[in-house]
Amino acid sequence: MAFTDEQNEQIRKDLIREARRCGITIGMRKTSVEQLTNSVGISKGSFYKFFDSKELLFFAVLEDIHTECFAAAQKSLQENTALLPTDRAAAAILAACRWLAETKAFVFIENDADFLLHRLPEEVKTAHYHDDEAHIRALLEGGGLQPKGGMALAAATVRGLILTVSHQEQIGALYPQVLETLVRGACRELFE
Known part of the structure; x- marks a missing residue:
């Protein structure tokens, strides 16, 4: 069955x-192509008109998660231009952490991202994948934030802070205050 361009775009988004x-x-490993195609109402054979493999579909998911998470941080930076660099950076990191927690996207990242990246063809990773450090670096530079200690330390610190989202259950009810304390302390160290 042939789909219109509009239908193709909608089916791709639905997948x-x-x-x-x-x-x-x-999880990605327990998800079958058949399950995905049944959910969006296309045949299993039609799936391969949209993605060459299940892994490439989940890679599109990973790219969207990165894009949306960093967009939340970027939006915060743009909305808080009047704040001091320390407070702007903290607000942006907290916005990214809140987005990850609210969407539960961290579950996919924690459980499947490494596995997925090892299964992708090298040329796909080379052409499309940029690790968190590259995104964080671009975000900080684009926001005019110059960390003392260098960009590599700042990017690694931000990555570490974002990873706390996956431990919110272990931290418990105090997680929001713990996260705020960690983020604000790290940002004072990096940007004051």
């Missing part, structure tokens, strides 16, 4: 949305 839902709820 990504469903893969993301599955990635968060049951």
